[in-house]
Amino acid sequence: MDPDTAQAEGPSANRQAATLELRNIVKRYPGSDEPAIADLSLEVAAGEICVLVGPSGCGKTTAMRLVNRMIEPTSGDILVNGASIIDRKPSELRREIGYAIQQIGLFPHQTIAENIATVPALLGWDKRRIAERVDELMDLIGLEKAMAKRYPGQLSGGQRQRVGVARALAADPPLMLMDEPFGAIDPINRERLQNEFLRLQGEIRKTIVFVTHDIDEAIKMGDRIAILRKGGVLAQYATPAELLMAPADEFVEDFVGADRALKRLALQRVRDIDLWEAPTVRVGDPVSEARARAAATPIGHALLVDEDNRPVSWLGDGDLIGERVVHHAGGLTKVELDDVLRDALADLLQGKVMYGVVTDHGGRVAGVLSVEVISGFLNHQVAGRIDQAPAPAERLA
Amino acid sequence: MSLPLTVASALSDFGDGLDFLVHQRDSVAGGVQVGGAKNLPLLSEHLKVVGLSMLFAILIAVPLGLYLGHTKRGQFVASSISNVGRSVPAIALVLFFSSYLGLELKNLVFAMTLLAIPPIFTNAYVGVRQVDEDVVDAARGMGLTGVQVVRRVELPLALPLVFGGIRTSVVNVIATATLGPYVGVLTLGDPIINTSVYGDDGRIGTAILVAALAVLAEVLFAAIQRAVTPAPLRPARQGLRGLRRGRPTLAQVADTPA
Numbered sequence: 151m152d153p154d155t156a157q158a159e160g161p162s163a164n165r166q167a168a169t170l171e172l173r174n175i176v177k178r179y180p181g182s183d184e185p186a187i188a189d190l191s192l193e194v195a196a197g198e199i200c201v202l203v204g205p206s207g208c209g210k211t212t213a214m215r216l217v218n219r220m221i222e223p224t225s226g227d228i229l230v231n232g233a234s235i236i237d238r239k240p241s242e243l244r245r246e247i248g249y250a251i252q253q254i255g256l257f258p259h260q261t262i263a264e265n266i267a268t269v270p271a272l273l274g275w276d277k278r279r280i281a282e283r284v285d286e287l288m289d290l291i292g293l294e295k296a297m298a299k300r301y302p303g304q305l306s307g308g309q310r311q312r313v314g315v316a317r318a319l320a321a322d323p324p325l326m327l328m329d330e331p332f333g334a335i336d337p338i339n340r341e342r343l344q345n346e347f348l349r350l351q352g353e354i355r356k357t358i359v360f361v362t363h364d365i366d367e368a369i370k371m372g373d374r375i376a377i378l379r380k381g382g383v384l385a386q387y388a389t390p391a392e393l394l395m396a397p398a399d400e401f402v403e404d405f406v407g408a409d410r411a412l413k414r415l416a417l418q419r420v421r422d423i424d425l426w427e428a429p430t431v432r433v434g435d436p437v438s439e440a441r442a443r444a445a446a447t448p449i450g451h452a453l454l455v456d457e458d459n460r461p462v463s464w465l466g467d468g469d470l471i472g473e474r475v476v477h478h479a480g481g482l483t484k485v486e487l488d489d490v491l492r493d494a495l496a497d498l499l500q501g502k503v504m505y506g507v508v509t510d511h512g513g514r515v516a517g518v519l520s521v522e523v524i525s526g527f528l529n530h531q532v533a534g535r536i537d538q539a540p541a542p543a544e545r546l547a
Numbered sequence: 548m549s550l551p552l553t554v555a556s557a558l559s560d561f562g563d564g565l566d567f568l569v570h571q572r573d574s575v576a577g578g579v580q581v582g583g584a585k586n587l588p589l590l591s592e593h594l595k596v597v598g599l600s601m602l603f604a605i606l607i608a609v610p611l612g613l614y615l616g617h618t619k620r621g622q623f624v625a626s627s628i629s630n631v632g633r634s635v636p637a638i639a640l641v642l643f644f645s646s647y648l649g650l651e652l653k654n655l656v657f658a659m660t661l662l663a664i665p666p667i668f669t670n671a672y673v674g675v676r677q678v679d680e681d682v683v684d685a686a687r688g689m690g691l692t693g694v695q696v697v698r699r700v701e702l703p704l705a706l707p708l709v710f711g712g713i714r715t716s717v718v719n720v721i722a723t724a725t726l727g728p729y730v731g732v733l734t735l736g737d738p739i740i741n742t743s744v745y746g747d748d749g750r751i752g753t754a755i756l757v758a759a760l761a762v763l764a765e766v767l768f769a770a771i772q773r774a775v776t777p778a779p780l781r782p783a784r785q786g787l788r789g790l791r792r793g794r795p796t797l798a799q800v801a802d803t804p805a
Contacts (some may be wrong), residue, residue, distance in 0.1 A: 220688055245690035255685025259703050259777030269689050301779035317689070327688075 187382030425517030612671025632665020670712030674705025
């Protein structure tokens with residue numbers, strides 16, 4: 151790799167991510183009438199996570215394994231960075247493509263360090279470079295250096311999973327294949343690993359083909375999601391928001407689930423939607439002015455803030471008496487600009503309130519979020535805004 | 548005869564047998580010297596038969612077992628070899644081939660090789676087949692070639708079982724090489740078979756020696772087996788029960804998915 155073309159960010163982003171294209175792929179197994187994959191075409195942009203999702207038997211794993219020639223297509227072509235892989239020597243091709251599977255498949259007779267060093271060793275890196283790379287990766291996946299001398303059998307499931315990812319990343323491949331890499335982990339650790347991985351992806355920006363059967367994981371991890379139905383037929387290929395807003399057909403709608411409106415709320419943050427302006431008043435403001443402001447919004451209340459514009463209390467009719475606004479202590483429900491809408495809505499419901507005060511990083515008032523605003527967002531979100539949903543790595547707080 | 552007398556007489560026979568191993572004496576019919584140092588040529592012939600047949604058996608069975616195990620082919624061949632190996636009596640094998648190959652060392656070595664192959668082959672085959680498929684899949688997916696998969700993954704993980712098979716075979720061959728005299732090869736079996744020459748002392752003495760050799764080989768190969776087991780996969784030491792570990796049963800061979 152030419153170092154001049156290297157991406158600057160991230161400890162591992164020495165290589166440009168690759169583009170991937172599947173062209174009219176057909177895969178038939180002998181003795182079976184139905185093709186496992188019938189004419190699949192798919193393009194993945196550099197640095198994106200493409201999630202292949204679908205019910206079992208839909209050919210998603212088969213499709214992924216075609217990319218590093220673990221399975222040979224019956225017809226069709228696969229291009230990495232625009233060049234066909236069909237004539238490449240499989241073992242050489244595979245060393246350039248990261249590979250992580252659900253069962254991890256760590257070598258039980260080798261240490262963690264030796265496991266991680268597998269591909270660099272195959273590529274003939276010298277010992278010092280390998281040792282440095284192993285150190286770097288142990289750091290990246292958050293394992294102590296002392297762990298490098300242990301054997302896989304001495305690690306927890308989550309730790310093994312991370313080592314599996316580190317091993318796949320070892321030679322800094324421009325393209326990664328991941329087959330349900332978090333599938334065998336309990337839900338709590340899975341969520342943590344997913345978040346960790348998205349944060350990692352924010353740094354390394356690999357092109358990733360990610361297979362899962364879990365639509366929630368797909369929505370969380372994917373820049374784009376390819377939903378496959380039986381026979382490897384592409385039902386829809388779209389961003390998570392598009393998929394939730396406009397499922398292509400009944401199959402996709404069913405697969406995405408009846409709660410797709412709620413799922414959409416997990417894709418957007420409070421800052422992404424139009425908030426109401428807060429009717430703020432300060433201690434000492436004329437009450438008449440405060441009443442006027444309160445009346446000008448559907449809220450019917452004024453919001454008392456301190457000198458730094460931090461929210462203090464809602465002021466209702468009964469509070470707005472006398473000439474000047476006086477100090478009130480009171481509780482109110484606050485949400486942050488960076489909260490995802492789903493969590494914000496949960497906060498409102500939890501507080502049994504219609505309105506939540508939105509604050510920025512400094513705790514200052516940024517606007518008001520109401521249940522009406524959220525429901526309006528769900529009903530009227532225009533197609534033009536769909537693509538503005540942030541990439542998965544940016545969705546993390 | 549009362550029980551104490553029986554025990555005493557057995558102990559006395561045992562002692563006479565051991566005496567035969569260390570002291571030379573006239574043969575029963577007289578004329579030839581037997582026992583003591585005269586046992587050494589028998590011992591050396593015996594060890595030669597064991598050494599050669601084990602060498603050939605390992606050279607044939609290990610690569611074949613690794614190859615068929617790696618390619619996941621030969622399920623039928625594997626279980627056939629395993630079954631036949633267990634059901635054909637060694638003496639039939641020895642006598643059958645003597646009619647084709649004549650009465651000499653190569654006949655016995657050939658028969659002993661055939662005898663030694665099944666356990667080694669079966670263990671090598673099962674040893675490779677029992678390697679976690681996901682480990683092999685990950686290895687291939689990362690770009691190891693077929694040969695590299697065998698050398699770096701399948702062989703190290705199968706090695707304990709391979710040596711388990713060798714251990715079984717070597718004990719088998721040490722015991723069975725006593726059939727040598729039937730086909731004209733004078734192994735330690737000679738004093739056991741030709742009592743009219745060597746006497747009862749000779750029979751018991753060499754029987755003890757052969758048994759001791761078998762036990763020694765068992766212990767030696769158990770140690771080797773443990774030494775070649777990758778450290779993280781080594782079971783904690785557990786006495787004699789542990790010695791038998793790593794020997795697949797026929798059921799295991801049959802159960803291995805095709």
